[in-house]
Amino acid sequence: MAYDPLRSSLAVRLEGVLFYGDPHGRWEPLHKALDFDIHTVFMLGDLAEAKRNPEQVDDARQALRRISDLGVDWHTISGNHDSDTAKICDLLFYELEEKLADGKVINVQTGDVKVAGLGGVIRGRIWDGEAKPYVQSPEELLANTPKQERYRQGLPFKKRSTIFPSTVDYLSEQKADVLITHEAPSCHPNGFGFIDKLADVMGVQLIVHGHHHTPYNARLKNGVKVKGLGLAETWRLESNLSPTQSKLLRSGLKSLNENERAYRALKDK
Numbered sequence: 599m600a601y602d603p604l605r606s607s608l609a610v611r612l613e614g615v616l617f618y619g620d621p622h623g624r625w626e627p628l629h630k631a632l633d634f635d636i637h638t639v640f641m642l643g644d645l646a647e648a649k650r651n652p653e654q655v656d657d658a659r660q661a662l663r664r665i666s667d668l669g670v671d672w673h674t675i676s677g678n679h680d681s682d683t684a685k686i687c688d689l690l691f692y693e694l695e696e697k698l699a700d701g702k703v704i705n706v707q708t709g710d711v712k713v714a715g716l717g718g719v720i721r722g723r724i725w726d727g728e729a730k731p732y733v734q735s736p737e738e739l740l741a742n743t744p745k746q747e748r749y750r751q752g753l754p755f756k757k758r759s760t761i762f763p764s765t766v767d768y769l770s771e772q773k774a775d776v777l778i779t780h781e782a783p784s785c786h787p788n789g790f791g792f793i794d795k796l797a798d799v800m801g802v803q804l805i806v807h808g809h810h811h812t813p814y815n816a817r818l819k820n821g822v823k824v825k826g827l828g829l830a831e832t833w834r835l836e837s838n839l840s841p842t843q844s845k846l847l848r849s850g851l852k853s854l855n856e857n858e859r860a861y862r863a864l865k866d867k
Contacts (some may be wrong), residue, residue: 616636617825778807807824
């Protein structure tokens with residue numbers, strides 16, 4: 599394999615970071631992958647099949663608590679099944695709200711790397727991902743939702759895992775190294791071009807997505823690498839460098855970051 603400096607640099611910065619494809623109630627592959635060097639996990643949504651197996655909601659709570667007890671930081675985006683029932687909605691959008699990465703940029707301090715989250719799926723009655731949206735934001739939808747149809751004074755729980763244009767607009771003003779999504783970008787037959795554009799304007803080098811449960815590697819026309827994860831698949835970006843090369847690259851990146859921070863500090867004085 600040809601040497602790819604951007605891949606190697608990002609891989610070194612992502613050391614100790616694990617990505618987990620849609621669990622759908624399957625947690626054993628993740629627990630087996632939690633070696634001593636894993637400090638952060640990003641999950642791609644659909645924690646449980648709550649409608650078919652309600653007990654999986656409690657299983658997810660216990661599995662996530664076990665991860666935290668191991669001292670591993672974790673975040674997840676929402677998938678379409680994470681709003682199937684009130685019980686799973688309560689778990690993800692209320693009880694675990696601070697761990698939900700939808701519309702957020704998470705700074706992984708150990709590698710000075712930023713991971714942005716675009717959770718949810720496209721729902722045509724809100725927006726089809728291409729044309730002018732019927733509804734721009736959750737606030738607009740809520741304002742037009744009768745009180746008796748609201749859940750906990752907010753959106754109906756089935757709408758919680760929806761991609762709104764306002765979320766995409768917000769993220770487009772941020773910068774990140776990695777974008778995790780439930781929906782796929784355009785390289786997948788059922789993907790969306792707006793994800794390509796979002797990754798481009800954010801300066802993203804890598805997109806990792808779930809939803810379709812198809813493991814594959816691709817590259818968008820704009821050069822952004824794409825990794826599709828299978829059902830309950832664990833994955834981490836490998837640099838293909840020797841330990842000595844990784845150590846040297848890590849040292850160089852650390853020096854660059856320190857110099858950049860010093861420059862900014864002096865510039866702001």
